[in-house]
Amino acid sequence: MRYVLVLNKLEIEDFGPFKDVQEMRFAKPGKVCIVYGENMRGKTTLLNAIRYAILGQIIGRGFRDESIHETGNWESAEQGKFGFRTTLWFDFDGSSFELIRGCRPRKEVKQPENDTDYEEYVDIVRDGKVLGPEERKEALRRVMSPETARFFLFDAELLQQYEELLRDPAKMGRQIREAIERILGVPVLTGARARLFDAEKDIQQDINKAAKKSSDTNKLATAQTQCFEIRTQADKDITDYQAKLSGLEDHQQSLRGHLDRLGDVSILQSERDSLKQEMQHLRDDLLLKADNIRQLNANLWLWVLEPKIEYLRGSLSAETGDWLKHQVYLEMNKELLGRCREGLKSGTCSLCKTELSDSATEVLKSQIAEIELSAKETNPEPESLQVEQLVHWKAATSVRVSSQIPFLLALLHDIEDMRIAVAEAEEKQRDLDREIRSRDRSDARKTWSDLETTQKEIGVLEESLEESQKKLSETEGRLEEIGQKLARIGSPEVAFHTHRLEACKALHDVFNQAVVELRDELREEVEKDATGVFLRLTTEPDYGNLQINENYGLQIVHKDGHVIPVRSAGAEHIVALSLIAALQKNSSVSGPIVMDSPFGRLDSGHTDRIMRSLPDLADQVTLLVYKSEIDRDLAIDTLRGKIGHEYKIQRVSARHSVLLPLEGNDHE
Amino acid sequence: MNSQESFEKILARVRGTLHPDVPQDLVREILRIQIDIPDNDSEARRQLLVAIDKFVKDKGALRAGTE
Amino acid sequence: MSSAQDKTVIAVTPETEEILKCVEDSASFGDRMDVAKLAMSVAIMKNLSPAKSSGRNTRWNVGGFDKDGAINITLRLLFPSEEQPYRLAEDLIEAGAKYLNDLLQVDSKFHLLTFLKDMCPEDDDTIGLEKAATD
Numbered sequence: 095m096r097y098v099l100v101l102n103k104l105e106i107e108d109f110g111p112f113k114d115v116q117e118m119r120f121a122k123p124g125k126v127c128i129v130y131g132e133n134m135r136g137k138t139t140l141l142n143a144i145r146y147a148i149l150g151q152i153i154g155r156g157f158r159d160e161s162i163h164e165t166g167n168w169e170s171a172e173q174g175k176f177g178f179r180t181t182l183w184f185d186f187d188g189s190s191f192e193l194i195r196g197c198r199p200r201k202e203v204k205q206p207e208n209d210t211d212y213e214e215y216v217d218i219v220r221d222g223k224v225l226g227p228e229e230r231k232e233a234l235r236r237v238m239s240p241e242t243a244r245f246f247l248f249d250a251e252l253l254q255q256y257e258e259l260l261r262d263p264a265k266m267g268r269q270i271r272e273a274i275e276r277i278l279g280v281p282v283l284t285g286a287r288a289r290l291f292d293a294e295k296d297i298q299q300d301i302n303k304a305a306k307k308s309s310d311t312n313k314l315a316t317a318q319t320q321c322f323e324i325r326t327q328a329d330k331d332i333t334d335y336q337a338k339l340s341g342l343e344d345h346q347q348s349l350r351g352h353l354d355r356l357g358d359v360s361i362l363q364s365e366r367d368s369l370k371q372e373m374q375h376l377r378d379d380l381l382l383k384a385d386n387i388r389q390l391n392a393n394l395w396l397w398v399l400e401p402k403i404e405y406l407r408g409s410l411s412a413e414t415g416d417w418l419k420h421q422v423y424l425e426m427n428k429e430l431l432g433r434c435r436e437g438l439k440s441g442t443c444s445l446c447k448t449e450l451s452d453s454a455t456e457v458l459k460s461q462i463a464e465i466e467l468s469a470k471e472t473n474p475e476p477e478s479l480q481v482e483q484l485v486h487w488k489a490a491t492s493v494r495v496s497s498q499i500p501f502l503l504a505l506l507h508d509i510e511d512m513r514i515a516v517a518e519a520e521e522k523q524r525d526l527d528r529e530i531r532s533r534d535r536s537d538a539r540k541t542w543s544d545l546e547t548t549q550k551e552i553g554v555l556e557e558s559l560e561e562s563q564k565k566l567s568e569t570e571g572r573l574e575e576i577g578q579k580l581a582r583i584g585s586p587e588v589a590f591h592t593h594r595l596e597a598c599k600a601l602h603d604v605f606n607q608a609v610v611e612l613r614d615e616l617r618e619e620v621e622k623d624a625t626g627v628f629l630r631l632t633t634e635p636d637y638g639n640l641q642i643n644e645n646y647g648l649q650i651v652h653k654d655g656h657v658i659p660v661r662s663a664g665a666e667h668i669v670a671l672s673l674i675a676a677l678q679k680n681s682s683v684s685g686p687i688v689m690d691s692p693f694g695r696l697d698s699g700h701t702d703r704i705m706r707s708l709p710d711l712a713d714q715v716t717l718l719v720y721k722s723e724i725d726r727d728l729a730i731d732t733l734r735g736k737i738g739h740e741y742k743i744q745r746v747s748a749r750h751s752v753l754l755p756l757e758g759n760d761h762e
Numbered sequence: 763m764n765s766q767e768s769f770e771k772i773l774a775r776v777r778g779t780l781h782p783d784v785p786q787d788l789v790r791e792i793l794r795i796q797i798d799i800p801d802n803d804s805e806a807r808r809q810l811l812v813a814i815d816k817f818v819k820d821k822g823a824l825r826a827g828t829e
Numbered sequence: 830m831s832s833a834q835d836k837t838v839i840a841v842t843p844e845t846e847e848i849l850k851c852v853e854d855s856a857s858f859g860d861r862m863d864v865a866k867l868a869m870s871v872a873i874m875k876n877l878s879p880a881k882s883s884g885r886n887t888r889w890n891v892g893g894f895d896k897d898g899a900i901n902i903t904l905r906l907l908f909p910s911e912e913q914p915y916r917l918a919e920d921l922i923e924a925g926a927k928y929l930n931d932l933l934q935v936d937s938k939f940h941l942l943t944f945l946k947d948m949c950p951e952d953d954d955t956i957g958l959e960k961a962a963t964d
Contacts, residue, residue, distance in 0.1 A: 286796040289803070293810050388859035391941075395863070398870035398948055399903065406906050483902060490899040499945065506942055593818045594811075600784045601792060601814070 098123075099237060099685040100714060102183040104147060107196075108167040109178040110139030111751040118753055120686065121738020123713040128729060129753070130719060131743030136751040137718040140743070141690040144716075147180035147195055148238055150216065162197050162209045168749040176206050186237050192219040238685065274646050274677060280612055287605040290598055297595045298322070298573065301580060304587040311584050318576045321569050328566040335559040342552050349545045356538045359530055366526040373519045380512050383505050390495075390502045397495035407491065410484055427465050434462045518745075525748050616680055617642050624648060624669075624676035630707050631668045633699040640672065648673055664696055671704065675711040686714035693724055705732040726756075788817050835913040839894050840885035841865065845926040852929055855939035862889055866900065868925030869918055873907065874948065875928060879920030891915050 101120040106112050118140075121127035131137040142152050142165075152165055166178045179196030194217045203211040218225045218233055225233060275281070302322070305315035396403065433444040438458050441450050450458065581592045621642040628640050628650075638653040648669050650658040658665075671692070678687065693701045701724060708715045730737060740756040791813045799806040841849065849864045858864050865888075872879070895901055895915075904914035911917045932947060933939055 282793070282796055285800075286792055289796065289806055289810055290792070292803075293807055293814070296807065296811060297814075384857045385859075387857040387941075391856070391858045391867075392860070392863045395866035395870040398867065398874050402873070402907060403903065406903075410906070483898070486897070487899055487902040487906075490897045491903070503942070503945075590818070590822070593822065594814055597784070597788075597814050597818055597821075601788065604784050604789060605792070 098186070098713070100185045101144075101686050101716075102185065104144060104183075105181040106140075106143045107179040108170045108175065109143045109146075109180060110165060111136040111167065111749055112139070112143070112753060113167045113169055113746075113750045116753045118741055119739050120714060120716055124709060125714075125736050125738035126708050126733055127716040127739045127741075128719065128726075128737060129717065129741045129743065130726065130756070131751075132720050132745075135743040135745055136753075137720065137743060138690050140718055140753070141688055143180050144182070144688055147182035147193060148234075150195055150214065162212050162214075163206060166197070169747070177212060184237075189221050191233070191237075194218075275613070280609060280616070283605055283609045283612060287602060287609055290602040290605060294595060294598050294602065297591055297598055298577070301577070301584075301588055301591040301595065304591055305580050305584055307587070308585050311580055311588065314576050314580055318573065318580075321573045321576065325566060325569045325573070328562050328569060331562040332559060332566065335555050335562060339552065339555050339559065342548055342555065346545065346548050346552065349541055349548060352541050353538065353545070356541070362526055362530050366523060366530065369519055369523050369526065373516060373523070376512050376516050376519070380509060380516070383509050383512070387502065387505050387509070390498055390505075393493060393495045393498075396491060396493065397499065400494075400496055403491050407488060410488070423468075431462065431465050434458050434465075438462065521748060617646070619680050620646070620673070620676045621648075622676075623679045624672040627675040627707065627711070628668060628672040630710070631672065631700065631703045632665070633697075633703065634665075640669065646673070664700055667692075667696055668700060668704075671711070678712045684713055686716065687712040688716040688718070690718040691720060692717070693719065702728075702732060705729060708733065709736050785817070788813060836915040836919060837891055838887045839865065839889045839891060839915065839919050839922070840887045841919070841922060841926070842882050842885050845923055846886070846888070848926045848930045851933065851937065852939040856941045856944075862894055864929075865889070865894075865922050865926075868923075868929055869900075869921040870925070871928050871948070872921040872925035875925075877921070877924040877928060879917060880923035880927070881920060882923050885919070885923075 100123055103117060103119050105115060105117040107115045118129070119127075129137065129140060131140075146152050152162070166176055170176075177196060177198040179194065181195075182191075182193045184191050184193070195215070197212045197214050199206045199211055200213050206212060216230065218230045220229075220233065275284070298318075299322070302315050302318050305311040305318065437444045437450060438455065441455070442448065443450055443454070577592070577595070580588050584592065621640060624642070625639040629637065636653050637658070638651050638655070641649045641651050641657065643649070650665065650669065652658055674687070678684070693704065696704070705724065705728075708717070726740075741753050742756055743751050744754050745751055792810060795806050795809045795813070799809070845868075849861050849868065852858065852864045852867075853861050858867075871877075891901075900918060901914050904911065904917055908914070908917060929939065929944075932944055
């Protein structure tokens, strides 16, 4: 039977850059919810908000716990509002839950300055009923533990951790192996087995007490007591070493994560360089547009006077037109006048060359007088200005500036928008510079040194652990011999306890075998399911299947049966995702997956395949991605109706982001 | 986990690995203790030992009866 | 026409110079001369009385100020009785600059869009200024 966890809605208040109250709805099972957000806008913080809501944990880079005080929204803090809250609505095992978790300043603290100034609170309402402290604890334990959460809520950094572990199964952290077995439902059997093992020790003590009562067995009892002490000490040492080892392994992981983070500086620098280029283009464009405006403004005085100038041009057209017409008239009649005057002078017609009669001469004289009179009367040359000047003026004022005004307006708007864009880019650049500066290079040297020291300590501890385990094994062997001797020569009381011990050991064997068989069966199932997912995700056609070892390490096997010894980063990524999907499928709890930037280092081929397979990876998938990781149109096309909700994280200021549903996102 | 269904499922798994000297009833009881008492180790061990003791006594009585 | 008595240089008062500078800086004008011409046009359209002020400092040679002679002829056409168009231009610049100063916003900046809207008749939206202002 599987217990199904379905997330419905998340509400966050003043969490990270998410100022005031904001909410998002998760997609229904079978569909995907996608949140788009650029780097440093709050994508990882949103993952943290979900993690905090369920587990009360906020994890930063390198898996270090983040400060509560630093998690509250800075702008709200400047306004005197400290702390934060998350409310998660979800369904689990047939019940509806509302899980409220948050931090607030202690009553006596006016201005919190660090984590100790806060108190945390958590409330759970199940099917309308508020749960008491014990019920709350039990409910949270059942829904999700911190160990299993890493398989449901993860980011690229965690995925990378799996990739490394899968590459080096010997180093697979005990915690992760235990976590894998926990979600596969092994703990009931391993728990029973462990208690039977402890019960064996109790019964051995009873044998010892009984053996001490008889002189025949007293010496053996004393030897047995000494072995008990050695065993107890060895057990304690082993427990201590394992705890220290676990701590050192976590520390090692954290240091590696820190070094990776320092490596991310190059990504930030690259982002800053792109931003600088973008700003330069904007500035160049601004200069160009300003220049265009300057050119247009040079004629602005004409636009202002345009109505009057148009009127003048109109009225002058009549005057200058008439005068021009007169000039044309004169030009046209010049020859006629010339001929008439010549004819009058010579007494012969200039055309037919015949002698002019007296009447013809009179007609000619009359014609000449008419033309000359007409020329005088129709000479409208303005008194104050010469026509030539007016004609020139008309040319100079002919540009219709009003037709250029819309273009000018468009330029003004563009410049305004571009100035805002430049200001925003400058602020973003300052944020990036600050972030880059905070990643102190000298920190890297110290971290490397710490890492080396930690690795040496791990080596020493592992040796000590091995020695203690050997001592324990030898002591157990000695106790077994003593037990057998006591069984042969001991009293009836010893014999009774010995029967008890045999029964207990037999039970222990039964459960141990059950654990082994369950693990084998689960490993086969996980291998089969992981292979299925892997072959859907990989673009390499020659890969045959995945092979799982006892530590859940996965190897890629070629179709020809050979193990692929060296894997690309992309292949590692796919293998890690395949393991997670397989664990999801085989776990006793069916839960949602929330992935932060899972495609960052993958090529488009793999990204496309993963996108298509998302609804198969888990019942409920939520993706937090940045723009260049996947294209929205491509996502919509690839997932085709399987998108439940879409959001984008929009920047309001450097310390304030809003979670906005994307238009047309109401796919449910 | 405390649903009847999951108990039977696990029992079915354990049943498959039964030791000849370990009866099914005893296994069922150990499993029940583990599921019903997830946190209280001392009480769980006490009940566990009670179950084992009963089995041993019954077996002893049976042996005595057949001898 | 007694152009021999007309001005050969355009001069402005220090106060007017300040106003012209402010407009030039705020609103992308390539040359302060263009702002001066604008001030002159504004004075004409708003029927402002030419300002007779003293203390003007020589600024632009008329040959550079009015390269194509358009200003000279425009003023002679608009004001046929005026015999010294450049002297008139100077006085109009002074009057127009005061008007532009009144249009400066609270932030002491000249906003071109506000100016364009001011110069348009209320019922005239042929160039879409109203829409542009509310976009």
